[in-house]
Amino acid sequence: MLFKSLVLLAGTAAVTHGAPSPSSANDIPRDVLTQIPSGSWGTNPTNLLLHLYAPSNLTARPSIILALHGCFGSGPSHAEMTQAFQTLSTPHNFLVLYPSSINDNNCWDVASPSSLTRDGGGDSTTLAAIVRWATTAFHADPKKVFITGSSSGCMMSNVMASTYPDLFSAVSCYSGVPAGCLAGSPGSSPISADQTCANGGIRKTGDEWAEVVRGMAPLPEGKGKGKGKGKSNRGWKYPKVQTWHGDNDFFVNYFHNFEEQLKQWGAIHEVEFTRNETNVPAAGYTKMVFGDGTKLVGYSASGVGHVVPQHEVVDLEWFGI
Template identity: 50%
Template structure:
């Protein structure tokens, strides 16, 4: 009986993985892709004026794995959105959030290729340009911060799980736990809020428009990307948005999580998850609520 149960469990997991893969279509030519990223996309049928989510996997992952992990593709039809699940294949499959090329708008790094995917989707599937969102976990969260700094005009909102502020790894030899300068992940880069904000602005110099709204989450027991990185993200984006901490709500959105609200809570919120390590699990309902889906 135990063998039968184990076999059935493995079969179920394989079936879920196969379903996730079947929901994705590969797009080999989507525009400027200087670092050779892969674009897989879930496009539900018969969507009118759809929204779009760019979903960024953690180090060691892939787009298809993140599709299975998040379950976004399962809700696309019901909630009216398309999801792009990109893949990085360099530096242990981490996103480049360290090089000058990637930390510059249209600089020729990973961020350029990701922006090309978004632009391709908007044109090809008639996506509502006012309802384009980005989210990610760990390395994907780090790149989420970079994308809303480099392409603030492409995205309306972002959610972020267990990452670092935009530009935190600037000048590091790499972006993975193996190649990166550990100072950033350890939360040991001591900048003022104004300096953190400037690091984000330096990615798109001269931009004077609005930035996307952000909800970012981190765990208190994270020993890989220390929780001080949550404070640094919140310092960076609260300065950019011109908002300050107005409320702290315990047990929100669930028991053990503490919500930090900035301003009226429509531009920036943070969540600190007690006794949660790396990474904070993706909360699809929080994402959908923040995105308005």
């Protein structure tokens, strides 16, 4: 069962096309998944790879979605699993970034100090560089940059929202754990990691989880301590978050990790649980609304295991594109 889940999560490779080092976004082919040379975006301390999909009718000020694969996967395989994003990019004017981790069984580093620290030189640093490059190259709207991911990709989505809150406006991720849950683990993959986090053994209060988030991105000099919702008394405006998890997931423990994520982001956004909406967005799903539902929601999928199907249309609604 575990092996089957991992294979499904990895998916199958999509057709890709290589590209010469582009001098501008206009040199990047449209309507195909294109590999972008690492020299294009600069900083790449962990040797990540990047594929990109942009529709032929992309216009000025597009949105950007950073889509992160799970362990044993790749950018192209994740593109295959989320093909609806490519179809939807035409009417909604966005491009999709599909990076690939080639380290630790293709898992994202969500454990080391270098990746759990802003500009620390880990995977998070490279992903931030990719987002900044794409935003500049395509003249994208910096207020419309979003992140999504499955399993390890969800874990890294939470980390990126913590280390680079200024880069993203919203998160929608599937089957993950709280940001910082694997801190100190010898690795981030099912093979290398301390399994305490995945098994639901790391429990904290919401305020304790919020402090973990705040500790990942020290304030730049001159940035004062803001007050009010979303700023967490630290000056950063954190992205809104929706997280999905299947209640039959025994690979990444649902009962605790789903709850711990909601506690973490509920504390960051200073919102508490208000209501459930059953059979939303589909039969068997329960939407858990926090506050007025504009900063944090959770989706619990009844009878669903580790691989929760991506709901791209719901993701786009959450992103506002």
